[in-house]
Structures are given as C-alpha cells and as structure tokens.
Amino acid sequence: MSKRLLVGVFESEDDTLAAIRASRQRGFKIVDVYAPYAVHGVEEAMGLAPSRLPWVVFALGLLGAGLKVWFEFWTTAVDWPVNVGGKPFNSLPAFVPVTFEVMVLFAAVGAVLSFFFVCRLYPAKRAVLPVAGVTDDRFAVVLEQTDSTFEPEEVQEMFEKLHAVHVEEQITGEVA
Numbered sequence: 001m002s003k004r005l006l007v008g009v010f011e012s013e014d015d016t017l018a019a020i021r022a023s024r025q026r027g028f029k030i031v032d033v034y035a036p037y038a039v040h041g042v043e044e045a046m047g048l049a050p051s052r053l054p055w056v057v058f059a060l061g062l063l064g065a066g067l068k069v070w071f072e073f074w075t076t077a078v079d080w081p082v083n084v085g086g087k088p089f090n091s092l093p094a095f096v097p098v099t100f101e102v103m104v105l106f107a108a109v110g111a112v113l114s115f116f117f118v119c120r121l122y123p124a125k126r127a128v129l130p131v132a133g134v135t136d137d138r139f140a141v142v143l144e145q146t147d148s149t150f151e152p153e154e155v156q157e158m159f160e161k162l163h164a165v166h167v168e169e170q171i172t173g174e175v176a
Contacts, residue, residue, distance in 0.1 A: 003144055003172045004145040004171050005031060005130070005143065005144055006142070006145070006156070007142050007167070007169075007170060008159035008164045008166075009138050009167070010164055011137075011138060011163070013039045013139060016033065016042075017042065017045050018162050019164070020033060020046055020141055022162060023158075024045070024047060026158070028143045028144075030046055031143065033141050034129065034140040035140075036136055039139075053114060056114045057110060057111045057114070060110030061104070061106055064102045064103045064105060064106025065099050065102065067106075068099045068103070069092075069095055072099070073090050073095070076090065130142055130168075138165070143155060
C-alpha cells in the first residue's frame with residue numbers, strides 16, 4: 001500500500017512554524033519537518049511528547065554505577081581480599097572516582113546507542129530527503145493523506161498563503 005504525501009518547502013523558520021501550527025489546527029497528520037538547523041518550538045508546534053532519552057540515560061548511568069560498585073566490592077572484599085595498611089576491604093570512598101567515570105561512560109555510550117535505535121540509524125542507511133535543499137537553506141513540512149478529507153489543493157493553498165516556495169505531491173511505496 002502506498003502513502004500519499006504533500007511536501008511544502010519554506011525559506012524561513014517562522015513560515016515553517018506557522019505552517020506546522022495551521023496543519024495541526026486543520027487535523028492533518030504531520031509526518032516530519034526538515035530543517036537545516038535546530039528550530040526552537042518545532043516540537044511544541046508538532047505536538048510531540050517530551051523525549052524519554054534523559055530517563056534512559058539516567059537509568060543507564062545508575063546501572064553503570066551500581067555494577068561498578070558491586071564489582072569493586074566483590075573483587076576487594078570477597079574474591080581477593082588484600083589487607084593494605086589495615087584499611088577495611090569495602091572502603092566506599094576509594095570506589096568513588098572510578099565509579100563516577102564508569103557511570104558517565106555507561107550514560108554517554110547508552111545515550112548514543114539509544115538515540116541511534118530510536119531514530120533507526122544504522123550503518124549504510126541512506127537519508128531520504130523529500131526535496132533537494134532542505135538540509136542546506138530550506139525548511140520542509142511533510143503531510144500525509146490519512147483520509148478522504150485531505151484535499152491536496154486545499155493544503156497547497158494553505159501552504160502558499162504561508163509563503164511556501166514550493167509545494168510537491170509525492171507517492172511512496174512503503175508503509176511505515
């Protein structure tokens with residue numbers, strides 16, 4: 001089954017944000033927004049939920065710290081107890097610097113891998129851009145026709161009122 005998309009290309013981020021808000025008000029499904037740089041307010045305008053990535057990074061940092069404390073305690077107090085100057089085997093202050101480093105390592109590597117997984121980025125994947133120039137100096141809003149109330153002519157008029165440089169209809173063969 002194919003998807004029918006309508007792509008509006010804009011020259012400024014203000015026009016793009018206005019197009020996103022107008023599309024949401026009319027109930028159109030926004031597939032994606034392409035921009036050459038991060039635009040403040042796009043997530044809110046699209047109605048996206050806050051990212052769960054900070055919670056994943058926090059959990060992975062705690063996991064790394066917990067595993068490192070357990071490993072250091074096990075090696076120094078259980079598996080290979082060595083009496084060094086009469087100090088206790090399970091001295092927590094000695095574990096703090098390395099535990100912090102491992103916590104940061106787990107959080108950073110986990111953040112990168114989680115980001116790749118969520119964005120479906122993997123080696124040899126090619127980026128599919130709706131129109132040329134959207135990563136150079138143009139902005140694009142991609143809408144999907146989800147039902148019969150989606151009239152491409154009406155959407156094209158709306159985009160042109162909002163200063164669209166180019167409006168293009170595309171039909172893709174894949175269903176996500």
